[in-house]
Amino acid sequence: MKRIISVMLVLCLSLMLFAQGGSEAAAADSSGAWTPKGGNVNIIVPFGAGGSSDLTVRAIVNNGAKYFPDTTLVVENVPGGGCAIGLTKFVTSKPDGFTIGNTSTPMVVLPTSTTTQPYVYYEMVEPICRSAVSTFVVYVRSDSGIYNLEDLKNEILSREMILACNSKGGNSHWEMEYFAMKNGGDVTAVVYDGGASAIAAVLGGHADITVQAPNDGREYVRSGDLRAIAVLNTERLTDSVYADVPTSVEQGYPWLTNVGFQGFSLPKGTPQNIIDFYRECFRNALADPVIMEETEKLGMIPAYLDADEFSAFIDESVANYKEIFSALEGRLD
Template sequence: MKKRIFGTFLAAVMVFSTIAAGAVMADEELTPIDNYPAKSLQITVPPSAGGGTDVLIRALTPKMEEYLGVPITVVNKSGGGCAIGYAAGAEDPADGSCITAGVAELLGLPYTTSFEYTYHDFVPICNFNSCYGTICVPKNAPYDTIEDFVKYMQENPGTRFANSGIGGPWHILAAEFAEDIGAEVVHVPCDGGGPAATACAGGNVEAVNVSDAEVKTFVDSDLLKMLLTFSPERLAQYPDVPTANEKGIRGADVVVFRGFLGPKDMPQEAVDAVDAATRYALADPGVQEFMAANGFTNNYMNAEDYLKMLDEMDAVIADQCEKLGLGNQDA
């Protein structure tokens, strides 16, 4: 009883605060449920423990637990470039007791490796956070605007772009960007976004196109300058950096997203409940404060929009992987 009152109170506070903040969150009132179809919920996290996805999901789970009324455990099944986690997640029982964190790596796996699971083996539940690519160049580079850099790229074939890994979303994004502006580039795959940014900060490559979170420290410490962001809106921290859409450049469809996926035959009732639990957690002031402090934006998408984004991005990856000649083409 006490818990219920507390929950209602929290819900009231959070609804009030979201309205007050003018947030774009669903303004319906969510009250915790007590009829979740499974006794517990296990969230499989394929990216590595301690990474952004893991940290964010662990921040969301206490509130999701409160909404669903069942205990949630987060299980890290990392390794194999997320393949191990997704292979496990796709075979989980589809009774609502298990879901998997859906991140961009899943889309690339079937194209670059012999991995046999695709996002079609899962049912999309919702998306809660997305990161967008940027284009950054070393501080002392002779170009200060994206137009100048595009011109430089067109005149100098073989501009080197560091990415976070072969076949990863940022590799695809760089390929799409280069194709769009009609320049020939050399892709330098690094072991993650941080090392890619370091390579560019040290002047070892001409550009890096990983997310704003990954280049933040370098931009702030005056080692890199950001010329373009692929986010739909300008970034709050860098209001002077134009977006790709403003400049009519393609690439905003390649997104590093974070959402939830369920096993293929997960009951609709459970899908809806997890979706609502995610919205409940995202609306919590504590969670919002956490996300703001860590540079996670709220990019909630319902199942339908999430699937649409997956479809669009999958098409881009299929196209670019073929053009780049990636992976085991014979497999």
């Protein structure tokens, strides 16, 4: 009996731990200037540590501390579910200025492409700024005999092609589905747990095509294992490895472009003075030459937009993606 009681006691004691969590009801005062007063501010990155998205955020945190007065920035990686987990955690956090979200393309793509997302993320944020944009490249194996989008189109129409993608309905998935559909064909999409695994699948012959960020495929193009057949943008990449790779627009497919973005937001309902504080901080930090250089090294193109412009950009992207995804009619589910 005594033992049972003591077991119960431990249970009670451990439950008490939860009672303590999160009830600092900091009354949000929206008048006057605001600073975090030296407190920790979490930046939720919906990707794992070490990926290019994570490293771009860390470039700002490591080099830009001086632009964030009274603030200790802490990166919190919340990976999984093709960003859904991190984004959910961010949009459901308290709008008290102590949580910033690293909001990139999946914020818009996930809720517009699939019906299974728990929240419509882009409606639940207060944009601070856009920091950078990135583009995507279509890769095939170099022994495949596919040299451009025209070849790819013919190949898709003549046999079943397998696409290795990083998440259902996300970037790296919808582009090729859209391409196939517009040309009257179809591809079979198989999900891998990240860019590296998807590339490994193409290298190993388990898949035929993959669409990845330029940095992820760079080494394999250099070694001659993969061939980059198209840059999904209006302009070519400046990187020497990709200098000869024509864009999808050049190849006559102007509707097949995908520009990913990186940005920062606060949860919906954050008081205006807090938003203004971070707008100022990020504007200064993103103009820093060291941070810009680090961002470029990671394969992103620095492209700052202020809160209002970013907000308009998000709306535009949403409309654009909605149009594409409604044309795809459930092919992505």
